[in-house]
Amino acid sequence: MGQNPGTNxxxxxxxxxxxxxxxxxxxSINPLHEAGLIRFRNPQEISGMLLNGHGLTDIFLxxxxxxxxxxxxxxEKKLAVxxxxxxxVFDHEFIEKYxxxxxxxxxxxEAHSEQELLEMCGVEEKLIDEAVALLAxxxxxxxxxAMGLTQHKNGVENIKECVNLLLLKGSLGKPGAGTCPVRGHSNVQGDRTVGIMHYVSKDLNAAIKKTFGFDAxxxxxxxxxxxxPAMYEGKAKIFIGLGGNFASAASDTEYTAKALQNCDLTVQISTKLNRSHLITGKTALILPTLGRSDKDIKDGEQRHFTVENSMGIVHQSKGFLDPISDDIKSEPEIVAGIxxxxxxxxxPVKWKLLGSDYNLLREKLGEVIAGFKDMNTKSKGSGYYLPNNVRDLDFSKLPNQKAQFSNTELPIHNLKENEYLLMSIRSHDQFNTTIYGLNDRYRGIHNERRVLFMNESDMARENLNKMDVVNIMSNYDGQERKVYQFLVIPYHIPKGNLAAxxxxxxxxxxxxxxxxxSNTPISKSVRVSVERA
Structure with a gap:
């Protein structure tokens, strides 16, 4: 749901x-009819090279x-019937116990009619019935x-509704069942796990105090x-970016750029140059650092680091490329040096020692955070799973020590007659904000990125033809935002929906x-209108 594995x-x-x-x-549930969702050709297998690939999706909604x-x-309503x-059909023993x-x-x-829900989702009922018969x-x-479910105003509600279905079927806490948020970069998983968060955990603070001797x-x-906004308004004066391409990744690009420019100091700790390096505070530094694929050598010995993958497994990793300079430091060394x-x-913290001795750093991490004890040993080979309450069917931290069904609300967008819902997507030749090329082969796009995927009936309503050039506008709180010069491409996308x-x-x-x-930007459901350029 909300992802396209072939590209993402x-x-x-x-x-x-x-x-x-x-x-x-x-x-597969997705607004776009994606080639990578329907069939898959594995280039590492002879059959994938010689044949038309494997049919992946059994039912596409x-x-x-x-x-x-x-x-x-x-x-769920049809399953309940x-x-x-x-x-x-439902796992009543699981429901009663957990x-x-x-x-x-x-x-x-019961408060919603099937017809109401059918019209809202826009999926052919025959296909829904096939999915219900299979799930039953x-x-x-x-x-x-992935982000196709989370980057909405009701992103949390979307996930709660997924959990409702899994709870009804007892599909938690056993092999081959459960939730699977498909994230991507190791840092996305690892930062929250090790306590990088904006809210306060009294238990974490107490552990930090006990281990390191200072008050967080x-x-x-x-x-x-x-x-x-804090940077924009001058309340935050220093920005340090540990990897990433902040200016390009964040929403409201012009506002974000101005926010960075308002800072007294911007520091980018980066493996590669990117556009954010051109948008600076009053003073700016670029600190080159080792990438994950670089050899991390200290005193003649190569060090390994540990990562957490999408499935919550912690394992060791070593780079294989020679660094472009002997003077480039690793991220822990740079942070500790600052x-x-x-x-x-x-x-009280011996910063430089922790920055250079990764084994000691991991030992201290194990003293502070549950799940990291003995990480130096357990992370060898295929690694180990971090603690997971749901996997163990431990709901003791929830109300009445039970998993909770949620009564979620239906999303209402109140589109005007000339408005559409736009979802942002990425191309095949792209990883996050890094653009490797101008092609998107699975969608038939070559040598171009400023394109707008549009339903043919919507194109007719707007009197637009293929390759016509349009501008796209959004209007929130009386402020118009606009991007320019997009080529219209007819595509298999629901009426009233756009993608770019x-x-x-x-x-x-x-x-x-x-x-x-969750405070996730609404990148996958933006109210917009279009005009000829």
Whole structure:
């Protein structure tokens, strides 16, 4: 759901292929009819090179942008009808033992008609019924999702509705079942796990005090979407970017650029040059650092580092490329060096020692955070799983020590007659904000990025033809934002929906519009209109 493995997570395609070869079934839910979702050709296999590839998707549900909740509710509602007739569609033993709110959820589903939900999601009912028939017989269900589900105003609600379905089917806490948020970069997983967060954990602070002897901040900080206004308004004066391409990745590009320029100091710790290096504070530094693929050598010995992958496994990793200079430092060395220079030895932490001795750093990490004890040993080979309460069916930290069903609300966008919902996507020749080429072969795009994918009926309504040039506008809180010179491309996308690449469309996303609770930008459901350029 909300992802396209062929473009965004190519390594996942081989796992899906293995699932199919083992008799598994795949339901794909996505607004775009993506070639990589439907068939997969593995170039590492002779059969993949000689034949037309493997059929991946058994059932494709082309949902309208941000109507996943409506679709999931309709599936659950139809499953409930089957369960009422047979009594064996839902896992009632699991529901009774581990969950709370089941009866409330059923009453909530009854408040919505099937016709209402069908019209909202836009999926053909025959296909939904096929999916329901398949799910009714299965107890091992994995729901995978990416930013196509989270980057909406109701992103948290989207995930809660996925969990509702898994709870109904008892598809948690056993092999071949559960939630699977498909993230990407190791830092996305690792930073929160090791305590890099804007809110305060008293337990974490107490562990830091015990191990390192200093008091961590006891007041809430800011995340990305709150840090940008803080810099814009002059409340935050120093920006340090540990990797990434902040100016291009963040929403509301012009606002974000001005926020960075308002800083007294901007520091970019980077493996490669990128556009953010051109948007600086009053004083700016670029500190080159080793990449993950570089050999990290200290005193003639190569050091390894540890990463957490998408599945919550911690394992060791070593680079294989010679660094371009013997003087380039690793990220831990740079961070520790900055701290050492700032405190001038007047701090209980031995910063430089921790920055150079990764084994000691990992030992200290194990003293502070649950799950990292003995990491130096356990991370060898294939690594080890971090603690996971749901995997162990431990819901002791939840109300009444039970997993909670959620009564989620349907998303309402109140589009004007001339407005559409735009989702940002990335191309095949792209990794995050890094553009390797101008082709997107699975979608038939060559030598161009400023394109707007549009339903042919919407093109007719706007009196547009293929390759016509348009501007795209968003209007939030009375402020118009605009991007220019996009080529219109007819595409298999639901009526009323548009798609275009990021970061080219990031200027359309207002900085103050983000998901409730998670603060994720609304990059996948932006209200826009189009005009001829």
């Amino acid at each position: 997570h190519p390594r996942m395609l081989s796992a899906l292929e293995k699932c199919k070869s083992n008799g598994g079934k795949i339901i 082309q949902v309208k942008i941000n109507q996943d909740v409506a679709l999931l509710k309709l599936i 089957k369960d009422k007739a047979s009594g064996n 969950t709370e709110g089941y009866e409330s959820l059923l009453a909530h589903l 017989k299965k107890s091992k269900i994995i729901i995978c999702w 901040p006891a007041h809430e900080g800011v995340d990305v979407v709150k840090a940008i 701290a050492s220079a700032y405190f001038k030895g007047n701090h 690449y990021f970061p080219e469309t990031n200027p359309l996303i207002p900085i103050h519009e983000y998901a409730d609770k």
